[in-house]
Amino acid sequence: MLKLPIYLDHNATTPMDPRVLEAMIPYFTENFGNAASRNHSFGWHAEEAVDYAREQVAKLIGADAKEIIFTSGATEGDNLAIKGVFEMYASKGNHIITCTTEHKAVLDTCKHLEKLGAEVTYLEVQPDGLVDLKALEAAMRPTTILVTIMYANNEIGVVQPVKEISAIAKKHGALFFTDGVQAVGKIPVDVIADGIDIMAFTAHKMYGPKGVGALYVRRKNPRVKVTAQMDGGGHERGMRSGTLNVPGIVGFGKAAEIARTDMAADTERISKLRDKLENALKQIDESYVNGNPAHRLPHVSNISFKYVEGEGLMMGFNKDIALSSGSACTSASLEPSYVLKALGLGDDLAHSSLRFGLGRYTTEEQIDFTIKAVTDTVLKLREMSPLWEMFKEGVDIDSIQWAHH
């Protein structure tokens, strides 16, 4: 029996793996110590658990345990990395390069730094969502201290050419930071092979708990430092003060270990389901897959169904299926997704998009149900869409003078 509702929003967050929860439980109760308590066994136990988790997390990304700084999540990691580099390397320069499809935690941090004297270049992406390496090369300046480009995009799932990007940064003497939230735990990420200097990621996108993340900070070739953004006890090699979230960190470690051991099998199974879903929905007339299909996360599909509006579309099945739309139809924000617009999609296509994010517990039965529900709703809404009628009659919708609000 199919259990409803179906969760297909794994880019937003993931359910916790029961194995992770099991690992965490003792650290709430009997092993409750503060990992910074050096004088008794409660503290030692906690510290041991944190050290073990640090190894588990480091191993997932090919790093050394000493290079892992625990944080509260990736937003903190993004802030700490970008602001921390800006402060630490101020004598070297003030120029930062990023791109327009980054997460708000990166974009808004850059905007904040502009007020403090940073110069920021926001690279446009190509229509397939990938950064143009020539444009990046051309944007590099002697004062460039940081290139910050996400590993994989949260809305369309495209995976950036990280190796090439890091090589360009290195050639010009800049550091390379990447927001790895969507990629780490889903696809192989190796900080050495990828040339990453700093990377933020988080537990709750890989079946771990919310409220705990990590910042990878390279220790050699080059040795990277970031200025702490929170003053206090000097935890985490002085880069991030604050009592460690021991149960969260233990869970993060376990989640990272499972992600590493199960990745190949998970990817094979999930990508088959994703392809099944996508191939079925592509059969609908005037539907378009967004983002480069060859460089994409295995569990994500972002599709625009032209002539129907995303929020209206979701209403057709959102009591049964949980997913996200690129459309935001509220008076506060009539703007559709800035990521889809950055790909050069017209507002109509951006308003018509759905993001499907599959996960470890997604079943074929759920995908079959979703294919039917989405197809039925698209067809039903097109029957009541004036734009669809015009399209069918051959009216050029772009030629109409629309009254803008």
Added chain:
Amino acid sequence: MAYSDKVIDHYSNPKNVGTLDKASKSVGTGLVGAPECGDVMRLQIQVDEATGIITDAKFKTFGCGSAIASSSLATEWLKGKSVDEAVKIDNMDLVEELNLPPVKIHCSVLAEDAIKSAINDYRVKNGLEELVFEERIH
């Protein structure tokens, strides 16, 4: 955001979806909104020329559930009303009936605009002056 039962009902069972002959002199058509804003409504009325009564109304809407519900309800209200009565339909009546939250009020405004635009189309076709409505900030 949770939708009210009435919005869900209109969305699931929309009333009067369809198309009237826009070339007919007795039909008024209003097309409002814009694809870029995420909502476009087309509302049509069929008027009995002798009595001035709206005998039929149809809509097609590209938009969210509240936009679909607002236009569906508007067509229900239009049928049987005289053109003069129809002009008086206020967006806040739609808001109240459908229990729209503040962020969705623009959907009802759009429906009111569609009604007025359809009525003006009918008037112009029949040699009457266009009614002038106050500019509204959406």
